[in-house]
Amino acid sequence: MHVSHLATEVDRDPRYSAIARLRAETRFYDAVIDQVDGRRIRVGEHWLTDWASCNYLGFDLEPDIIGAVDEQLRRWGTHPSWSRMLGNPALYPQIEQRLAALLGAEDTLVLPTITQIHLSVIPVLAQQGTILVDSRAHKTIWDGCVFARAQGATLSRFRSLDELAALLAAGNPGPVLVCMDGVNSMTGNIPDVRACLDLCRAHGAVLYIDDAHGFGVIGARADDETSPYGISGNSIIRYCGESYDNVVLVGGFSKAYSSLLAFLAVPTVLKNRLKSAAAPYLYSGPSPTASLATVLAGFDVNAERGDKLRSELYRMTTRVLQHVRGLGVFTPNTDDTPIIELPIALDRDLVEVSERLWERGLFVTLAPYPGVPRDQVGFRVQVTAANTDAEIDHLNAVISELAADGVFQEARESSAS
Ligand SMILES: Cc1ncc(COP(=O)(O)O)c(C=O)c1O
Known part of the structure; x- marks a missing residue:
């Protein structure tokens, strides 16, 4: 067998095909970051706010x-x-x-x-x-x-x-x-x-x-x-x-x-x-x-400043979560940690949603099946202590726009997963 045929076999495997499609059709995989400025990143000429990093305490930028x-x-x-x-x-x-x-x-x-x-x-x-x-x-x-x-x-x-x-x-x-x-x-x-x-x-x-x-x-x-x-x-x-x-x-x-x-x-x-x-x-x-x-x-x-950073992290995280909950949008996050997954409505396509996020300047983690259950496919944002309130305002504004357009699932009575 020619070795490249192995790639075709991998593409057929349902465990990998959703990710393979997102790699081919979205800009959120294999992105080459040309510049970092705080939590802003530049890809080519396009500046985005980075909501995909898990640098929760902002130590990556700490002098x-x-x-x-x-x-x-x-x-x-x-x-x-x-x-x-x-x-x-x-x-x-x-x-x-x-x-x-x-x-x-x-x-x-x-x-x-x-x-x-x-x-x-x-x-x-x-x-x-x-x-x-x-x-x-x-x-x-x-x-x-x-x-x-x-x-x-x-x-x-x-x-x-x-x-x-x-x-x-x-x-x-x-x-x-x-x-x-x-x-x-x-x-x-x-x-x-x-x-x-x-x-x-x-x-x-x-x-x-x-x-x-x-x-x-x-x-x-x-x-x-x-x-x-x-x-x-x-x-x-x-x-x-x-x-x-x-x-x-x-x-x-x-x-x-x-x-x-x-x-x-x-x-x-x-x-x-x-x-x-x-x-x-x-x-x-x-x-x-x-x-x-x-x-x-x-x-x-x-030891010196961790608790102060965590209180900022909590404050900014709850700003996003309160906004999401106030809009009646479903997130599985009930414990107020800085990992906020936003599943999309079942009739929406993640590729199309990702393009809108990119255009509005949000860099997020896409969450396809099987990483999440089929009914929770969507995207995830992580808040970090290095975010600014202006960035949170922008994130909340984009979430409002998408919610008004029916992109998300409605909050459920029992939202814990
Ligand atoms: C729960 C959990 N375990 C393990 C890992 C992988 O960690 P590492 O990069 O140290 O292998 C991750 C990374 O996303 C994770 O979320």
């Missing part, structure tokens, strides 16, 4: 963080290049200790990406046991689960707490791993971690939870909190006032911290086992020095 890179590059070179098994610049233990202290966890292990963590760690933890996975879990969790199944684990999915309870009660070969998103990457909603953990603990299962979008945004609730996101951005387990018993927390720096690095919060004994079992620790190239430097500088900025 104190940008200024921290140069010194570390001179000290360590651009890239360590050893796999972590072989050698680690001293930045690594500094990051892992500061992160453990921030999370209030016993220990942490950092690896370049969450994708690598799921693919390598889920199979190691599940062994020939059982994985129960949330139907709305991120694709990269699913990939790790499927890989684990190929190595002997049994895989089932659940769509609700009741289904999870029934699956756990049925009795399963151990170890039993319950896998899910923290702040959900599509709906922006925060799962009922306490109820999940009660079930896991009652059945001796481990909750493996990916809080890529919560880390840096939500954290421990406190009397002096500056917003309902809580303080410190120390992620979902602290936000829910829970302990790390029966929990493996996974998170990343590639969203709120604008760096290429990810982590597991685990007891030291498990961290050490993963050091001999997880392929990215043993064999993968590590994160570049600049990313390690921006993580450390990010911890400083988070």
Whole structure:
């Protein structure tokens, strides 16, 4: 077979065809950005406001963080290049200790990406046991689960707490791993971690939870909190006032911290086992020095000003959400996090809607099937602390225009997904 024929086969696969069409027919894929100015981006001659970035705290633009890179590059070179098994610049233990202290966890292990963590760690933890996975879990969790199944684990999915309870009660070969998103990457909603953990603990299962979008945004609730996101951005387990018993927390720096690095919060004994079992620790190239430097500088900025940034983020996010809800437009976001998905009406075409967004100067994340259920195809905007009120005004005005034209679905009685 000619290798290019493989492309035709891929195009026929329903899992990829919606994205293939959007790549071919919209301007929101593979965009080449020629210039960045705050949250404004230029593509060719066209300026847009960037609502697709997940740099929730605006650390990508933060002068104190940008200024921290140069010194570390001179000290360590651009890239360590050893796999972590072989050698680690001293930045690594500094990051892992500061992160453990921030999370209030016993220990942490950092690896370049969450994708690598799921693919390598889920199979190691599940062994020939059982994985129960949330139907709305991120694709990269699913990939790790499927890989684990190929190595002997049994895989089932659940769509609700009741289904999870029934699956756990049925009795399963151990170890039993319950896998899910923290702040959900599509709906922006925060799962009922306490109820999940009660079930896991009652059945001796481990909750493996990916809080890529919560880390840096939500954290421990406190009397002096500056917003309902809580303080410190120390992620979902602290936000829910829970302990790390029966929990493996996974998170990343590639969203709120604008760096290429990810982590597991685990007891030291498990961290050490993963050091001999997880392929990215043993064999993968590590994160570049600049990313390690921006993580450390990010911890400083988070400690100094993080709560102020989060209160701004919350204020601007609720400006958008109140506007959307006031128009009677449906969004699955009921928890006021900065991920706002706007499903389009079922008779509307995402390509046509995307063209209008482009013309009105909005750069968004398109959300096709199967990334979201068929009845929630639409687009997603993320608010960040680097947005301005003028940009929020503009976004709200465009949402009003599209709503008046019937582009969106009407709000439902029970809007949580
Ligand atoms: C929930 C979730 N997990 C994992 C990832 C991938 O993270 P990484 O880029 O660190 O592999 C994403 C990125 O969008 C995500 O939203």
